[in-house]
Amino acid sequence: xxxxxxxxxxxxxxxxxxxxxxxxxxxxxxxxxxxxxxxxxxxxxxxxxxxxxxxxxxxxxxxxxxxxxxxxxxxxxxxxxxxxxxxxxxxxxxxxxxxxxxxxxxxxxxxxxxxxxxxxxxxxxxxxxxxxxxxxxxxxxxxxxxxxxxxxxxxxxxxxxxxxxxxxxxxxxxxxxxxxxxxxxxxxxxxxxxxxxxxxxxxxxxxxxxxxxxxxxxxxxxxxxxxxxxxxxxxxxx
Amino acid sequence: xxxxxxxxxxxxxxxxxxxxxxxxxxxxxxxxxxxxxxxxxxxxxxxxxxxxxxxxxxxxxxxxxxxxxxxxxxxxxxxxxxxxxxxxxxxxxxxxxxxxxxxxxxxxxxxxxxxxxxxxxxxxxxxxxxxxxxxxxxxxxxxxxxxxxxxxxxxxxxxxxxxxxxxxxxxxxxxxxxxxxxxxxxxxxxxxxxxxxxxxxxxxxxxxxxxxxxxxxxxxxxxxxxxxxxxxxxxxxxxxxxxxxxxxxxxxxxxxxxxxxxxxxxxxxxxxxxxxxxxxxxxxxxxxxxxxxxxxxxxxxxxxxxxxxxxxxxxxxxxxxxxxxxxxxxxxxxxxxxxxxxxxxxxxxxxxxxxxxxxxxxxxxxxxxxxxxxxxxxxxxxxxxxxxxxxxxxxxxxxxxxxxxxxxxxxxxxxxxxxxxxxxx
Numbered sequence: 001x002x003x004x005x006x007x008x009x010x011x012x013x014x015x016x017x018x019x020x021x022x023x024x025x026x027x028x029x030x031x032x033x034x035x036x037x038x039x040x041x042x043x044x045x046x047x048x049x050x051x052x053x054x055x056x057x058x059x060x061x062x063x064x065x066x067x068x069x070x071x072x073x074x075x076x077x078x079x080x081x082x083x084x085x086x087x088x089x090x091x092x093x094x095x096x097x098x099x100x101x102x103x104x105x106x107x108x109x110x111x112x113x114x115x116x117x118x119x120x121x122x123x124x125x126x127x128x129x130x131x132x133x134x135x136x137x138x139x140x141x142x143x144x145x146x147x148x149x150x151x152x153x154x155x156x157x158x159x160x161x162x163x164x165x166x167x168x169x170x171x172x173x174x175x176x177x178x179x180x181x182x183x184x185x186x187x188x189x190x191x192x193x194x195x196x197x198x199x200x201x202x203x204x205x206x207x208x209x210x211x212x213x214x215x216x217x218x219x220x221x222x223x224x225x226x227x228x229x230x231x232x233x234x235x236x237x238x
Numbered sequence: 239x240x241x242x243x244x245x246x247x248x249x250x251x252x253x254x255x256x257x258x259x260x261x262x263x264x265x266x267x268x269x270x271x272x273x274x275x276x277x278x279x280x281x282x283x284x285x286x287x288x289x290x291x292x293x294x295x296x297x298x299x300x301x302x303x304x305x306x307x308x309x310x311x312x313x314x315x316x317x318x319x320x321x322x323x324x325x326x327x328x329x330x331x332x333x334x335x336x337x338x339x340x341x342x343x344x345x346x347x348x349x350x351x352x353x354x355x356x357x358x359x360x361x362x363x364x365x366x367x368x369x370x371x372x373x374x375x376x377x378x379x380x381x382x383x384x385x386x387x388x389x390x391x392x393x394x395x396x397x398x399x400x401x402x403x404x405x406x407x408x409x410x411x412x413x414x415x416x417x418x419x420x421x422x423x424x425x426x427x428x429x430x431x432x433x434x435x436x437x438x439x440x441x442x443x444x445x446x447x448x449x450x451x452x453x454x455x456x457x458x459x460x461x462x463x464x465x466x467x468x469x470x471x472x473x474x475x476x477x478x479x480x481x482x483x484x485x486x487x488x489x490x491x492x493x494x495x496x497x498x499x500x501x502x503x504x505x506x507x508x509x510x511x512x513x514x515x516x517x518x519x520x521x522x523x524x525x526x527x528x529x530x531x532x533x534x535x536x537x538x539x540x541x542x543x544x545x546x547x548x549x550x551x552x553x554x555x556x557x558x559x560x561x562x563x564x565x566x567x568x569x570x571x572x573x574x575x576x577x578x579x580x581x582x583x584x585x586x587x588x589x590x591x592x593x594x595x596x597x598x599x600x601x602x603x604x605x606x607x608x609x610x611x612x613x614x615x616x617x618x619x620x621x622x623x624x625x626x627x628x629x630x631x632x633x634x635x636x637x638x639x640x641x642x643x644x645x646x647x648x649x650x651x652x653x654x655x656x657x658x659x660x661x662x663x
Binding site for chain 2: 015023
């Protein structure tokens with residue numbers, strides 16, 4: 001049997017939610033002598049923790065919640081923990097776009113990845129309720145490490161991918177650690193998806209690549225991830 | 239099979255905004271029909287016969303004597319064997335490269351074969367462990383235990399070779415390591431023992447060897463339940479800072495985790511007899527509002543894949559400082575014991591490199607911690623390295639001359655902890 005927790009997770013455990021750890025029973029906390037009654041908190045707290053229907057709009061920015069998404073697409077509000085993106089972790093997630101003047105290292109590596117907003121791919125996957133960004137400059141990353149992580153930076157989880165796609169505009173369907181480029185003996189790269197939530201596709205093939213299976217890349221290959229992001233792999237002429 | 243219980247000790251109340259949850263979980267196993275069946279146990283004694291064992295000659299003789307004592311401790315019907323190790327590994331008994339059931343006659347034959355051993359050649363410990371692993375694999379479904387007896391540094395194979403063998407052996411047998419004399423590397427032998435969930439110690443006095451072997455084998459044969467692991471679930475957005483066994487000895491298990499799913503990891507603990515072990519868990523979570531509660535960790539004990547016991551680690555945020563500033567005695571105690579092991583190892587390191595100031599400070603702090611927690615064993619070992627002026631403040635003087643064996647004994651046993659005293663203060 002399963003229970004729904006106050007944060008909307010289906011839990012197979014009945015004492016605490018097996019997803020977020022929220023308490024599932026109404027029994028008072030043991031020895032919680034001077035802890036305040038939780039009913040008072042709920043009325044004062046900015047983010048009610050009472051059971052809420054899944055489609056409830058974000059309490060911060062009123063944007064509708066998509067399915068059981070963990071984060072609000074409008075403002076990044078965390079539906080799981082009830083944490084507002086306005087009061088983020090001590091080290092805030094920076095939303096700065098990489099500075100083009102410093103991203104190319106002094107010595108050019110022969111392989112590079114160009115990140116762009118790809119309308120053709122966007123229309124092909126057609127993720128509901130995500131709009132194509134009106135303005136998204138392409139970004140270029142030199143491939144100069146044996147392993148290059150692609151994802152969105154998360155200081156709270158200690159994820160700092162080399163190819164950080166957290167810059168504005170942000171593609172909300174990209175996982176924090178979405179894919180990895182692994183250098184081969186001949187210095188070309190293979191693509192590995194470590195099990196991202198929404199998967200990774202390659203070129204025109206609509207089927208996501210198998211998780212944890214390296215896919216060799218050649219010049220011109222297009223890696224599609226998220227709702228509209230494409231990385232084009234290039235072998236630059238030296 | 240034994241009955242397991244798991245109890246949590248923690249202060250679950252956290253100040254607002256706090257993210258670190260600490261808890262000590264005590265796991266106790268009892269009522270096991272002790273190694274119910276001797277046929278379910280296997281024992282291999284690995285004895286170092288590299289060239290250095292013959293200098294001084296007494297070393298090899300002492301090792302042979304100890305091996306003989308170990309063989310005598312093996313109970314009837316236990317599958318056993320003896321391996322001699324140098325550059326390669328040789329099955330000494332039985333020479334056929336299998337294991338045999340212990341009996342009065344096989345034990346006698348084994349001792350005769352050991353007596354004929356001669357020392358020569360180099361040291362490649364990985365090859366010895368690989369052979370032990372191969373021999374154990376001929377006895378599936380048994381509690382496998384090895385004793386590794388060596389005097390030397392692992393000079394004739396690369397650390398990568400050894401690491402690969404250790405990875406192969408992990409989970410298939412446990413190994414207690416004993417260093418003979420004072421020429422071996424404590425950290426190297428400790429890393430082998432840790433990977434194979436065993437203990438490491440020095441046998442300085444050959445005359446003490448027999449007693450130590452006896453207790454090791456008795457302990458290994460006293461295991462009733464094999465393949466016990468602990469499984470830790472943490473909620474979304476949390477991460478496990480560390481999982482450490484803190485009693486009877488300190489073993490950091492954090493890096494031994496095998497992920498089960500995105501929120502759950504398994505940590506191996508090997509075989510259990512009637513015993514009790516304590517674990518210190520530190521979990522970082524996303525803070526919540528006042529009055530809210532979160533399950534920060536679900537600690538499950540598994541035998542194979544069967545759940546045998548469970549303990550909950552909770553977090554409740556409160557603005558009541560009276561609640562959130564309470565210090566849990568168990569957590570504080572083991573935090574101190576972990577620091578004790580650390581300052582001893584750092585202090586001895588500093589002493590070796592001639593940095594007397596750091597050594598005096600670190601070992602002074604060790605004396606203070608050992609004395610305050612009632613760790614008499616460690617206190618005694620410390621007093622062979624420093625002169626204690628005032629234990630309460632940690633005022634010590636380094637001894638001018640220290641016996642190598644005393645220093646190594648302190649280093650190897652620095653991870654031995656005492657349990658928190660259960661009486662109320």
